[in-house]
Amino acid sequence: MSTLHTINKSPFANNTLFSCLKICTESDGVLLLEDGVFGTITSAPGADELQLLIQRGVKVFALINDIKARGLEEKLAPNIEPIDYNTFVQLTLDHRCVQSWY
């Protein structure tokens, strides 16, 4: 796997998720964390693009602590994998580089 992209801004207020989605490739991973987890709900801007990427083979993760903290657990879109902090660390090791789209 090549690059792990981390998004920590809400797609309702910020374009960082879209910048990331445009350039990410099939072997990449996308991790939504902090306010980035607002991108996990089905009504979020970019939700359709996110599902298309998942179909193309991109892995999309979201930090479960941030999802729960914001009360979004029941709203999670399909095929987005909730992960804990330990898995977050493992992901940074599994990918060659990490790009933070802050």
Place this chain on the structure above:
Amino acid sequence: MNKKILLISRQAPYGTSTAREAIDIALAASVYDQDIGILFMDDGVFQLLKSQQSQNIDQKNIASILPALALYGIENIYVHQESLDARTIRTNELVLDDLQLLNNKDVGQLLSQQDQLMSF
């Protein structure tokens, strides 16, 4: 061992010091013989406009610092074409002319070739 390092500069100049910091780090790292590249995308492409007159806000002109990149041996300077298009910036408005214009797919490939990414 030299690492391939890519700085990704995505913020407009002057509003914050982020844009300037990316360039300073590029120049500093080049002194240590690192394999540095810099990618301008999103609002970061506004840093490249040669029409900047930052003396009006008492700040150092980013456009006048950028040519130093080449003097410091940083030849891999990349610009995201779609970011230019979205802001209707033409390449003849840019302060550097030895830029490599990249489409979305090129940027993805560029990132996957690096040992280290730095985000600004």
